[in-house]
Amino acid sequence: MSIGSGDAGETASNAWGRxxxxxxxxxxxxxxxxxxxxxxxxxxxxxxxxxxxxxxxxATEVGLLDQRLDSGAADAKSTLAAVRRLRRSLPTATxxxxxxxxxxxxxxxxxxxxxCQERTRTERVAQAEQALARKRELVDEAEKLxxxxxxxxxxxxxxxxxxxxxxxxxxxxxxxDAELWKRLTAARSTFTRRRGTxxxxxxxxxxxxxxxxxxxxxxxEALADSSDWxxxxxxxxxxxxxWKAVPRSGRESKDELWERFRAAQDxxxxxxxxxxxxxxxxxxxxxxxxERLIAAAEKLDLSDPRAAQDxLRDILDRYEKAGQIxxxxxxxxxxxMRAAEQRVRExxxxxxxxxxxxxxxxxxxxxxxxxxxxxxxxxxRAAGDDQALRDAEASLLSRxxxxxxxxxxxx
Numbered sequence: 001m002s003i004g005s006g007d008a009g010e011t012a013s014n015a016w017g018r019x020x021x022x023x024x025x026x027x028x029x030x031x032x033x034x035x036x037x038x039x040x041x042x043x044x045x046x047x048x049x050x051x052x053x054x055x056x057x058x059a060t061e062v063g064l065l066d067q068r069l070d071s072g073a074a075d076a077k078s079t080l081a082a083v084r085r086l087r088r089s090l091p092t093a094t095x096x097x098x099x100x101x102x103x104x105x106x107x108x109x110x111x112x113x114x115x116c117q118e119r120t121r122t123e124r125v126a127q128a129e130q131a132l133a134r135k136r137e138l139v140d141e142a143e144k145l146x147x148x149x150x151x152x153x154x155x156x157x158x159x160x161x162x163x164x165x166x167x168x169x170x171x172x173x174x175x176x177d178a179e180l181w182k183r184l185t186a187a188r189s190t191f192t193r194r195r196g197t198x199x200x201x202x203x204x205x206x207x208x209x210x211x212x213x214x215x216x217x218x219x220x221e222a223l224a225d226s227s228d229w230x231x232x233x234x235x236x237x238x239x240x241x242x243w244k245a246v247p248r249s250g251r252e253s254k255d256e257l258w259e260r261f262r263a264a265q266d267x268x269x270x271x272x273x274x275x276x277x278x279x280x281x282x283x284x285x286x287x288x289x290x291e292r293l294i295a296a297a298e299k300l301d302l303s304d305p306r307a308a309q310d311x312l313r314d315i316l317d318r319y320e321k322a323g324q325i326x327x328x329x330x331x332x333x334x335x336x337m338r339a340a341e342q343r344v345r346e347x348x349x350x351x352x353x354x355x356x357x358x359x360x361x362x363x364x365x366x367x368x369x370x371x372x373x374x375x376x377x378x379x380x381r382a383a384g385d386d387q388a389l390r391d392a393e394a395s396l397l398s399r400x401x402x403x404x405x406x407x408x409x410x411x
Contacts, residue, residue, distance in 0.1 A: 083106050138184065229276075233269070306348065376392040
């Protein structure tokens with residue numbers, strides 16, 4: 001604000017001040033005039049101009065406070081401090097100008113700064129509340145991980161992220177922050193202890209598992225050279241089931257133990273396969289022998305059942321001595337041989353029954369009576385006696401029926 005000068009002479013004045021004849025400089029205020037300085041260096045008008053420029057500097061300083069506050073170049077706290085300093089300086093300011101206008105401008109800047117400060121305070125409170133809520137969330141999450149987590153790698157990484165993130169959150173008061181930090185570090189310690197206990201137990205379990213597996217290996221290796229194929233194969237399969245049920249052993253020994261166990265299993269089953277291969281080869285030859293014997297048994301001549309039976313005994317003896325055959329052929333061949341045996345047996349039984357029936361005195365007598373009846377029929381037919389023929393034929397029929405019934409009862 002430029003302030004105009006008065007006429008040259010012993011005094012000079014304007015609306016905001018004057019220079020007296022003795023050089024004393026006054027400024028006019030709402031409370032009246034007050035001395036602001038002395039001017040002896042030249043005309044009074046120059047003195048008024050000099051103190052007017054100092055007023056302009058004061059007004060400019062107030063304007064800059066307002067501008068810097070608006071632009072964000074200065075914060076509310078420093079602006080308020082500057083406003084208070086300038087207010088305190090107004091009653092003694094060595095300037096000539098409208099000090100009331102400066103005071104009004106300072107009041108406006110002061111109100112704006114207080115509003116800005118309140119807004120900043122509110123924002124900081126909100127930020128502090130958000131920061132507090134976020135830190136509490138992190139603490140709650142850490143405590144949950146400490147109490148429940150079992151995915152140790154993932155949970156450990158997450159705890160490290162929580163602690164790293166914690167350091168970037170600001171605005172919480174020291175006391176509350178210290179309390180939350182204490183809970184966070186306690187959760188981390190709890191998690192570390194639980195993880196340590198888990199892996200210690202896991203190491204112990206792996207050592208125990210290694211001991212169990214070494215015992216299974218020793219048994220498998222002891223059985224590997226056995227030739228008791230059936231029981232040994234069953235036991236080795238049981239050992240495999242037991243192996244799968246045992247928890248994992250240490251990573252360093254896991255592959256070595258498995259290779260030893262599997263090698264023992266492979267050694268036995270390879271030997272068994274080779275033995276079964278040899279046996280099957282021999283079995284196929286034995287099968288050919290038995291098939292030839294069965295064919296001979298099936299073709300036995302039954303006209304003489306006793307001779308066929310003797311021949312069958314020789315075939316059966318050779319059949320039994322022929323040795324083992326492949327399992328899938330046993331049922332069919334044995335069934336065919338039993339059928340051949342049954343055929344011979346039925347022939348022998350039929351012959352015996354016929355022989356038994358033919359040596360029965362009662363049957364002999366009945367056959368003799370049938371013979372006599374047949375002769376009577378012949379005589380009656382030769383004589384042409386129809387009545388005698390009918391009687392003879394009726395008697396013959398009756399006697400034949402009795403004979404057939406008797407023969408059936410003796411079979």
